[in-house]
Amino acid sequence: MSTIPVTLLTGFLGAGKSTLLKRILRDPRFSDTAVVVNEFGEVGLDGALISHSPDQTVEMTSGCLCCTVRGDIRDTLLRLHADAESGRLPTFERLVIETTGLADPAPVIATLMQDPRLVRRYALAGVVTLVDSLAGADTLSRHEEAAKQAAVADLLVLSKTDMVADAHSEDPRHQTCKALERLNPVARRFDAQALEFDLKELFELQAFDPSAHSLDVQAWLAAEAYEGAEADHHDQHHHDHGAGHDHQHSHDVNRHSLSIRAFCVTFEDAVATDPFTRTLETMIARMGPALLRVKGIVQLAEKPHTPVVFHGVQHVFHDPLILPDWPDADHRTKLVFVTDGVEHPEIEGLFREAGLSPARAFARA
Numbered sequence: 001m002s003t004i005p006v007t008l009l010t011g012f013l014g015a016g017k018s019t020l021l022k023r024i025l026r027d028p029r030f031s032d033t034a035v036v037v038n039e040f041g042e043v044g045l046d047g048a049l050i051s052h053s054p055d056q057t058v059e060m061t062s063g064c065l066c067c068t069v070r071g072d073i074r075d076t077l078l079r080l081h082a083d084a085e086s087g088r089l090p091t092f093e094r095l096v097i098e099t100t101g102l103a104d105p106a107p108v109i110a111t112l113m114q115d116p117r118l119v120r121r122y123a124l125a126g127v128v129t130l131v132d133s134l135a136g137a138d139t140l141s142r143h144e145e146a147a148k149q150a151a152v153a154d155l156l157v158l159s160k161t162d163m164v165a166d167a168h169s170e171d172p173r174h175q176t177c178k179a180l181e182r183l184n185p186v187a188r189r190f191d192a193q194a195l196e197f198d199l200k201e202l203f204e205l206q207a208f209d210p211s212a213h214s215l216d217v218q219a220w221l222a223a224e225a226y227e228g229a230e231a232d233h234h235d236q237h238h239h240d241h242g243a244g245h246d247h248q249h250s251h252d253v254n255r256h257s258l259s260i261r262a263f264c265v266t267f268e269d270a271v272a273t274d275p276f277t278r279t280l281e282t283m284i285a286r287m288g289p290a291l292l293r294v295k296g297i298v299q300l301a302e303k304p305h306t307p308v309v310f311h312g313v314q315h316v317f318h319d320p321l322i323l324p325d326w327p328d329a330d331h332r333t334k335l336v337f338v339t340d341g342v343e344h345p346e347i348e349g350l351f352r353e354a355g356l357s358p359a360r361a362f363a364r365a
């Protein structure tokens, strides 16, 4: 195999990365694309929710919520390459890596561009960043990870434009575009919902070039390159993500800054629709943007054989998706939460107030 082009797909929690990935996997023009999805820790659900044909390689790696672990990505990519060469996996012409929504893209970019074993097999073609046009402006100003993901992009893809009313100056999409203009004036911008948006744009990027980006981006990448040369980054690491955002953590994969929490709530028995949806509404009303991401697969008592997938992104709950069948033998309701400061018992308490009984939950708060 010659060098395989890699597209790094990033974007904040709930921005629409998996939605775009599913479009790629369904498109016959890209059937020879392998995909690596980085989920954080033990609470990932994406593996069960990303359907694909048996001829397509979709690998889940679990790493840190905030940084795609250098070693994990490297080992996964080397293994995929070896398996494709030996015939254990289908060969692939391109690779897409989806990061977690709180990922700092710099470590994975540095790994892809520097690791000698990777460089012989893969070439970073470009960075594609999804931006939620509804929540984007607020998210970009409040979360440094989101701003970095946007700044480093070669292509910015605006999602959820179908949910934004019109383009007057107070319109959230307009605000999001203004913020993107400041952060990354050079990236080409696309509307994921536009008829003229062709997925092939994502794969026409040729080679990621740090010098085409802002001085800030070049400085982040240079710092990451230095850090990578010094040590293999993880087990015990220390980041300075810039102004006011300095964190240190041992390898607790669900932990990010001091206020970020990631946990899972499960229910052994099916939940009644009414109290369940009322609880979600109460959560949005009380917690709003602190509820960074909620996603889950739910067994509703009224229809236990057809699982329902719920997606919450800050103050918005998207239309639930009804699956024809359960993706695996585990039919329990599982809800993954990533919050900014909302604790696990608070969420469980809301369900209990509505008469629902979470069974067991594991947390890294």
Ligand SMILES: Nc1nc2c(ncn2[C@@H]2O[C@H](COP(=O)(O)OP(=O)(O)OP(=O)(O)O)[C@@H](O)[C@H]2O)c(=O)[nH]1
Pocket (backbone or CB within 6 Å): 011, 012, 013, 014, 015, 016, 017, 018, 019, 020, 099, 100, 101, 130, 158, 159, 160, 161, 162, 163, 192, 193, 293, 295, 311, 313, 318, 319
């Ligand atoms: N209406 C609309 N909904 C969208 C669009 N893109 C994504 N969504 C919805 O937004 C929710 C989150 O989308 P995902 O694709 O799961 O987002 P993600 O970036 O992979 O989320 P993480 O799990 O945090 O990484 C889902 O309910 C999607 O259906 C869009 O362009 N329009």
